[in-house]
């Protein structure tokens with residue numbers, strides 16, 4: 661097994677969001693990657709420039725950040741060749757690692773646009789090194805920049821940031837410092853290629869929380885009518901937990917609830933409603949260890965939502 665730590669640079673519509681191609685808001689222009697063996701020793705590297713086709717002109721922000729010119733990029737490979745080369749180099753036993761979760765999503769969105777998504781079967785288990793860094797050195801919730809991580813660990817900083825290969829290298833260096841216990845306990849799941857059938861649905865248990873990723877539904881109501889979506893099981897023992905506060909929504913996307921396990925106490929649930937590129941829906945549900953104090957906070961939140969909605973209704 662190899663760890664493939666990769667980083668992408670992308671461009672966006674230079675004329676602003678209104679003029680963008682909805683199926684490809686971010687066009688990949690560079691792929692950089694570092695290969696590590698199962699002991700996390702660096703064994704190889706990969707670098708490829710990609711010729712932008714959808715947005716051949718660079719957005720001014722892209723120019724500022726990645727420090728590349730249109731002329732340089734015009735000599736790049738076409739995306740489908742670049743990604744084929746990259747995946748061949750990565751090998752079939754690759755476990756991907758990235759800083760944050762967006763690179764893997766954008767890689768797949770670009771692959772879908774060019775009709776080569778079949779080369780990478782999802783949902784994908786991967787390591788979000790930004791999250792691992794947070795769990796290992798700070799708190800589970802903090803998210804820091806790559807440069808912050810390098811400074812924090814006092815690692816050498818002689819390479820430019822926002823170059824795909826050097827960012828991949830920096831990410832690999834941080835990944836090497838993470839405790840194995842943290843690595844094993846906190847893998848991530850990318851659901852860009854979300855489960856399509858009941859059999860493909862994902863149930864994952866982590867230290868202190870559990871995650872469920874549902875199959876697709878045609879609308880939100882259908883999703884919320886599904887028992888598997890709304891049931892709350894204790895994230896420690898998996899036994900059914902009794903709801904103390906039923907599911908309620910705070911906006912169009914997020915739903916919360918609180919339940920109680922007789923053995924392990926309070927757990928809190930969160931449902932995130934996800935929309936696919938095709939306009940269908942699936943659910944990511946997380947159940948976390950909680951406390952009476954947190955349960956009280958959720959209760960207050962629910963009451964605030966009820967008051968706000970009532971006020972709106974009464975004009």
Ligand SMILES: [Zn+2]
Nearest residue numbers: 894897921924
């Ligand atoms: Zn329990």
